[in-house]
Amino acid sequence: MSSNYSLNGRSILITGGTGSFGQRFVRRLYELYKPARVVIYSRDELKQFEMAEKINHPTLRYFIGDVRDAERLQRALKGIDTIVHAAALKQVPAAEYNPIECIKTNILGAENIVNAAINEKVERVIALSTDKAANPINLYGATKLCSDKLLIAANHLSGQGGTRFSIVRYGNVIGSRGSVIPFFKERRKTGKLPITDVRMTRFWITLDDGAAFVDRMLGVMKGGEVFIPKIPSMKITDLAKAVAPECTHEIVGIRPGEKLHEVMVPRDEALNTMEYKDFYVIQPSFHFWDYPQDAKYEDMEGKPVAEDFEYRSDNNDRWFGFEELKTVIG
Ligand SMILES: NC(=O)c1ccc[n+]([C@@H]2O[C@H](COP(=O)([O-])OP(=O)(O)OC[C@H]3O[C@@H](n4cnc5c(N)ncnc54)[C@H](OP(=O)(O)O)[C@@H]3O)[C@@H](O)[C@H]2O)c1
Structure with a gap:
């Protein structure tokens, strides 16, 4: 897919790399590209050491730092033109139990990204x-x-011609650290899988598709959008059967902070949402620059969604069936 912001020759920093x-x-x-420099920005030296054993390149740098540390972040951003902000605390139960830690990393960290990116004249975040x-x-x-809102509002701070900030939002990533597939695989040994609720559904995306979508949206972002790919849903019971067909299921009930179904475009955002061939865009409610007249991406004209539109994992028209899940899980 064509992109008018090639990553060739760019200096790219990835928080949570x-x-x-x-x-x-x-x-x-x-x-796919020949970046001038890629900087990994994260806290744990062991994770960086282990990653460097697997992925190394003359232009790849490993930088220890915390997104909570504004000064360190700004230092890491010297000469950077593109930021992919992926660092987060993301375990729901841990966040419920340690709320202020999650707030410091996910919200104050985002605020630090905004300030440092504008100060260092980064082009795209x-x-x-x-x-x-x-x-x-x-x-x-x-x-x-809150992090999304901080980044979207940051387009006002940077102004026309300044740093552009946009968001990519998607659902569960198949097989990512701490996700349900590794958990089910581990529990398989016991012969019994815990199921929260037989009705539960989730959106699913592969790591490859997630990375490709972020790359593609970096190319076309104008600033202020929430980009949402059209991705399939799956039933948690189908996933359990695909991972461990021989296991029995134990219904354990929904955990604190969990939903039965996930939402990607809430109904109340429908008025700001445009549909494209394979993604949605929630436009900023405060318009920047040439919004919404110039709402074209990759030469595609978007169309507004219906006023009562809601993109939920249970009303999706694309599903990962049992056989597809088996293939994806491998
Ligand atoms: N996985 C999913 O299912 C999913 C779905 C939708 C969206 N997302 C979003 O996608 C992003 C990446 O998720 P992931 O699955 O790759 O998460 P992950 O595997 O848990 O990685 C998180 C990364 O963030 C770093 N990090 C954590 N706290 C940090 C801090 N204070 N300062 C700097 N770095 C920090 C971690 O390294 P250190 O611990 O060494 O700092 C690690 O590199 C997150 O923003 C998440 O919210 C994930």
């Missing part, structure tokens, strides 16, 4: 969001919504 997404994104960068930020009911989702 040692995470599931970050590692896949870095591999993609070196497979794209941040990863989650379906849990849409109509949030848990602290993790609420902090990601």
Whole structure:
């Protein structure tokens, strides 16, 4: 797909670059582009050491730092023109139990990204969001919504010709660290899988598709959008059967902070939402620059969604069936 902002020759910093997404994104960068410099920004030296054993390149730098540390972040951004902000605390139960820690990383960290990016005249910043930020009911989702709002509003601070900030929002990533597939695989040994609710549905995206979508939206972003790919849903019971067909299921009930179904475009955002061939865009409610007259992406004209539109994991028209899940899980 064509992109008018090529990553060739760019200096790109990825916060949370040692995470599931970050590692896949870095591999993609070196497979498809010739970046001038790629900087990994994260806290844990062991994760960086282990990643460096697997992924190394003369232009790849490992920088230890915390997104909570504004001074360090600004230092890391010297000469950077593109930021992919993926660092986050993302475990729902941990966030409920340690709310202020999640607030410091996900909200104050986002604020630090905004200030440092504007100070260092970074051209584009794209941040990863989650379906849990849409109509949030848990602290993790609420902090990601605040982070989204901070980045969107930052387009006002930077002004025309300044840093552009946009968001990519998607659902559960198949097989990412701490997700349900590794959990089910581990529990398989016991012969019994815990199922929260037989009705539960989730959106699903592969790491490859997530990284490709972020790359593509970096190319076309104008600033202020929440980009949402059209992705399939799956039933949690189908996933359990695909991972461990021989296991029995134990119904354990929905955990604190969990929803039965996830939402990516809330109904109340329908008035700001445009539909494109394979993605939606929630436009900023405060319009920047040439919005909404110039709402074209990759030469595609968008069309407004219906006023009562809501993009939910249970009303999706694309599903991962049992057989497809088996293939994806491998
Ligand atoms: N996985 C999913 O299902 C999913 C779905 C939708 C959206 N997302 C979003 O996608 C992004 C990436 O997720 P992921 O699955 O790749 O997460 P992950 O595997 O848990 O990686 C998180 C990364 O963030 C770093 N990090 C955490 N706190 C930090 C801090 N204070 N300062 C700097 N770095 C920090 C971690 O390294 P250190 O611990 O070494 O600092 C790690 O590199 C997150 O923003 C998440 O909200 C994920």
